[in-house]
Amino acid sequence: MSKNPDAIPESPETNPPRVSLWELVFFFGLIGLTSFGGGLTAYIRRLAVTQKGWLTDEEFFSALAIVQILPGARVVGISVYIGNHLRGLLGATLALLSIMTPPFILVCALGLLYFHYGENTDSKALLAGVTAVACGLMASMVFEAGQKAIRGIFDVVMIIVTFLLVRLGHMHVQYVILLLGPIAIWWHRPRSGKKEDNLDQKGSAS
Numbered sequence: 001m002s003k004n005p006d007a008i009p010e011s012p013e014t015n016p017p018r019v020s021l022w023e024l025v026f027f028f029g030l031i032g033l034t035s036f037g038g039g040l041t042a043y044i045r046r047l048a049v050t051q052k053g054w055l056t057d058e059e060f061f062s063a064l065a066i067v068q069i070l071p072g073a074r075v076v077g078i079s080v081y082i083g084n085h086l087r088g089l090l091g092a093t094l095a096l097l098s099i100m101t102p103p104f105i106l107v108c109a110l111g112l113l114y115f116h117y118g119e120n121t122d123s124k125a126l127l128a129g130v131t132a133v134a135c136g137l138m139a140s141m142v143f144e145a146g147q148k149a150i151r152g153i154f155d156v157v158m159i160i161v162t163f164l165l166v167r168l169g170h171m172h173v174q175y176v177i178l179l180l181g182p183i184a185i186w187w188h189r190p191r192s193g194k195k196e197d198n199l200d201q202k203g204s205a206s
Contacts, residue, residue: 017054019086021094027052028079028098033106040075042137048082055085061149069177075099154187 027047035043041064048054055063060078067077076096083095150156158180165171165179 025098028095032099032102
């Protein structure tokens with residue numbers, strides 16, 4: 001039985017892995033307890049994508065792009081996205097509560113100690129070391145994100161222009177997104193010519 005070369009092959013749907021609610025609570029609770037000094041987004045990606053395999057890099061960075069343009073903390077949006085992706089609304093709620101509750105309790109307790117012992121030289125050295133580690137985590141995620149997201153010279157130009165507008169032009173991030181977002185969307189729009197070329201290649205190969 002011959003196959004129609006003009007037929008568009010169906011892409012198999014990728015269903016998210018089945019994760020128990022307890023595993024979700026433990027996962028985000030552990031992140032909330034073991035993340036120090038920032039770089040939390042990179043930490044979540046390393047655990048959820050690299051170690052657990054709950055999301056692909058494309059799914060994670062797509063969520064990160066959406067979270068970046070929304071108000072609020074990135075870690076909140078990422079946690080809600082992963083929880084909803086795995087277990088729906090209940091998973092999103094539990095993920096948010098699990099990642100926020102442990103740090104809230106710890107900060108309330110340690111805040112009292114900091115106001116009494118914050119001027120201690122050992123405390124300052126500890127905070128400086130944790131900050132350096134957080135910067136390293138964020139730099140690592142930027143490098144890995146660049147490998148996945150940068151697809152050509154246009155993306156490099158957009159990165160440079162964004163950096164110049166924010167860093168040197170002191171333009172607010174929301175204004176930069178409103179200015180450059182439509183341009184990037186238009187550039188990466190689906191092109192009919194590419195689709196036809198791909199279909200021709202698949203038809204000739206079959």
